[in-house]
Amino acid sequence: xxxxxxxxxxxxxxxxxxxxxxxxxxxxxxxxxxxxxxxxxxxxxxxxxxxxxxxxxxxxxxxxxxxxxxxxxxxxxxxxxxxxxxxxxxxxxxxxxxxxxxxxxxxxxxxxxxxxxxxxxxxxxxxxxxxxxxxxxxxxxxxxxxxxxxxxxxxxxxxxxxxxxxxxxxxxxxxxxxxxxxxxxxxxxxxxxxxxxxxxxxxxxxxxxxxxxxxxxxxxxxxxxxxxxxxxxxxxxxxxxxxxxxxxxxxxxxxxxxxx
Amino acid sequence: xxxxxxxxxxxxxxxxxxxxxxxxxxxxxxxxxxxxxxxxxxxxxxxxxxxxxxxxxxxxxxxxxxxxxxxxxxxxxxxxxxxxxxxxxxxxxxxxxxxxxxxxxxxxxxxxxxxxxxxxxxxxxxxxxxxxxxxxxxxxxxxxxxxxxxxxxxxxxxxxxxxxxxxxxxxxxxxxxxxxxxxxxxxxxxxxxxxxxxxxxxxxxxxxxxxxxxxxxxxxxxxxxxxxxxxxxxxxxxxxxxxxxxxxxxxxxxxxxxxxxxxxxxxxxxxxxxxxxxxxxxxxxxxxxxxxxxxxxxxxxxxxxxxxxxxxxxxxxxxxxxxxxxxxxxxxxxxxxxxxxxxxxxxxxxxxxxxxxxxxxxxxxxxxxxxxxxxxxxxxxxxxxxxxxxxxxxxxxxxxxxxxxxxxxxxxxxxxxxxxxxx
Numbered sequence: 001x002x003x004x005x006x007x008x009x010x011x012x013x014x015x016x017x018x019x020x021x022x023x024x025x026x027x028x029x030x031x032x033x034x035x036x037x038x039x040x041x042x043x044x045x046x047x048x049x050x051x052x053x054x055x056x057x058x059x060x061x062x063x064x065x066x067x068x069x070x071x072x073x074x075x076x077x078x079x080x081x082x083x084x085x086x087x088x089x090x091x092x093x094x095x096x097x098x099x100x101x102x103x104x105x106x107x108x109x110x111x112x113x114x115x116x117x118x119x120x121x122x123x124x125x126x127x128x129x130x131x132x133x134x135x136x137x138x139x140x141x142x143x144x145x146x147x148x149x150x151x152x153x154x155x156x157x158x159x160x161x162x163x164x165x166x167x168x169x170x171x172x173x174x175x176x177x178x179x180x181x182x183x184x185x186x187x188x189x190x191x192x193x194x195x196x197x198x199x200x201x202x203x204x205x206x207x208x209x210x211x212x213x214x215x216x217x218x219x220x221x222x223x224x225x226x227x228x229x230x231x232x233x234x235x236x237x238x239x240x241x242x243x244x245x246x247x248x249x250x251x252x253x254x255x256x257x258x259x260x
Numbered sequence: 261x262x263x264x265x266x267x268x269x270x271x272x273x274x275x276x277x278x279x280x281x282x283x284x285x286x287x288x289x290x291x292x293x294x295x296x297x298x299x300x301x302x303x304x305x306x307x308x309x310x311x312x313x314x315x316x317x318x319x320x321x322x323x324x325x326x327x328x329x330x331x332x333x334x335x336x337x338x339x340x341x342x343x344x345x346x347x348x349x350x351x352x353x354x355x356x357x358x359x360x361x362x363x364x365x366x367x368x369x370x371x372x373x374x375x376x377x378x379x380x381x382x383x384x385x386x387x388x389x390x391x392x393x394x395x396x397x398x399x400x401x402x403x404x405x406x407x408x409x410x411x412x413x414x415x416x417x418x419x420x421x422x423x424x425x426x427x428x429x430x431x432x433x434x435x436x437x438x439x440x441x442x443x444x445x446x447x448x449x450x451x452x453x454x455x456x457x458x459x460x461x462x463x464x465x466x467x468x469x470x471x472x473x474x475x476x477x478x479x480x481x482x483x484x485x486x487x488x489x490x491x492x493x494x495x496x497x498x499x500x501x502x503x504x505x506x507x508x509x510x511x512x513x514x515x516x517x518x519x520x521x522x523x524x525x526x527x528x529x530x531x532x533x534x535x536x537x538x539x540x541x542x543x544x545x546x547x548x549x550x551x552x553x554x555x556x557x558x559x560x561x562x563x564x565x566x567x568x569x570x571x572x573x574x575x576x577x578x579x580x581x582x583x584x585x586x587x588x589x590x591x592x593x594x595x596x597x598x599x600x601x602x603x604x605x606x607x608x609x610x611x612x613x614x615x616x617x618x619x620x621x622x623x624x625x626x627x628x629x630x631x632x633x634x635x636x637x638x639x640x641x642x643x644x645x646x647x648x649x650x651x652x653x654x655x656x657x658x659x660x661x662x663x664x665x666x667x668x669x670x671x672x673x674x675x676x677x678x679x680x681x682x683x
Binding site: 099 | 614615616617620624630631634638639640641642
């Protein structure tokens with residue numbers, strides 16, 4: 001049983017005009033086996049939260065803490081976080097020309113486990129994970145993310161998640177840009193990992209669509225750099241019918257009126 | 261690689277590198293269609309020392325070069341490699357291949373074009389004996405022929421190697437440059453009709469070496485030359501490969517790989533002369549740079565003459581700058597005198613090591629050092645696979661590993677280099 005704890009997290013991003021605060025006091029606790037959805041309008045800081053957990057150098061933590069089973073995540077380098085069991089499925093996966101998917105996966109697996117995976121099992125695992133995500137065998141020989149379609153990039157992210165078996169995964173808008181079939185395939189992949197590893201999952205999304213395939217235990221509405229409302233799956237249904245309007249500036253009165 | 265059908269493709273790198281392309285532009289390093297000092301066709305070539313004076317450094321072909329460091333090789337009287345010079349040439353040939361040491365008066369010498377700059381003309385006038393490697397008519401060499409050029413001092417020396425592939429022969433010849441030397445060299449390459457020849461020149465000199473080399477290739481009817489240049493060691497290395505087609509149906513593939521460290525100057529100036537119809541040229545050079553004062557220069561001149569209808573040419577140069585303080589100059593020039601061509605294009609890009617790639621790999625648990633290694637290996641991977649000479653490929657992978665270990669130890673030692681974005 002693992003726990004990721006985020007306490008009063010403040011994060012700024014460097015801009016030409018100086019540091020700009022994005023996260024303004026985020027509190028979240030995620031345990032193994034739980035699926036948390038973070039929903040919110042564009043610009044609310046959802047992706048900043050994802051990158052801050054993974055340790056992207058562009059984001060400066062100015063206050064608060066992130067701990068993983070009591071360890072100080074913020075003190076770790078990016079790769080140390082990954083080896084501690086934190087995984088980020090990126091919204092915009094990066095191309096690495098000349099590095100084949102199979103080499104990349106094996107290198108990552110070796111780094112995470114601290115030893116090279118036994119070859120025969122590994123080849124089999126990669127093959128079956130790729131089949132599960134309806135990825136053609138030829139993928140393994142292609143350069144990482146180079147020339148991948150949007151959907152292929154997202155499948156490749158979930159493929160990594162399946163093979164690296166993190167304790168805790170952040171999925172940053174994994175659903176964006178996917179058609180219905182791809183969304184279903186990717187969601188099934190996430191559910192498979194979740195069931196077989198009991199990983200805690202933080203699902204960041206703008207839309208409720210993916211929540212039809214991946215059922216969250218908790219839904220957090222993110223507005224202006226912090227959690228504005230929390231609830232169960234029913235909160236997602238409400239957002240589906242009402243949208244984010246009531247959370248946006250100027251809509252405060254009507255929001256309280258509606259909930260009254 | 262895509263080939264454009266427009267006479268001049270302007271610039272945008274043909275994909276592959278997601279790093280900072282704007283730099284090359286900002287430096288004005290990548291020029292388009294600018295043909296300084298007249299057409300390449302008009303540049304003087306001559307066997308006569310008096311025709312090509314000692315350069316000042318302001319000349320087009322010397323403007324990127326550290327002429328003061330090369331100056332000993334500008335002198336009229338150099339020592340031939342066999343006449344007390346500090347350079348020895350030894351050949352281990354395939355059984356089908358013959359090797360001779362000949363005097364200056366051998367009529368086979370000087371047939372593959374004339375010297376085009378000062379160090380080329382001093383090389384021609386300075387050598388005493390030449391090494392001639394001949395692949396006889398219709399022979400298919402069963403093994404690599406290895407020409408070892410080994411230096412043991414800094415006496416300014418001239419040397420001459422001629423590689424001849426006679427009609428319909430096939431062979432691989434590897435020139436290896438090792439040790440300490442101040443050497444100006446001519447490598448003549450004659451590929452007769454229907455022959456398939458691969459020539460690899462590896463510059464793996466010790467520190468302190470100064471080396472200039474004029475490679476001049478003549479490619480006959482339906483002949484194919486793969487010309488590979490690998491530059492790793494030495495203080496100053498300046499290679500000027502010229503390729504000239506003499507009949508239709510010729511093909512040249514020119515591949516280059518270089519890795520420059522602190523204070524190394526590595527310059528590669530290519531000239532492909534399409535003087536006859538229906539020939540094909542492909543140029544792919546890639547370099548990595550690290551350390552203060554590392555400087556690489558790549559100039560690719562391609563001339564498609566009025567008669568050269570049906571020409572198909574593409575040239576590409578990519579540079580990966582791994583640390584601050586290194587500079588890559590990249591200048592492709594394409595001159596086209598006929599519109600009746602298959603295709604002509606070029607691309608050039610110089611990018612910094614990409615922090616987003618580093619983040620992505622590290623986010624998968626891969627430590628920074630290993631992530632850098634993956635990216636650099638990936639940068640060169642396709643090129644190395646293209647070389648097609650196994651022993652050279654293996655050696656290159658090892659050499660890249662060695663180079664990387666240098667930069668890695670710098671990073672580990674706290675001299676972290678290019679972590680923050682520099683536009």
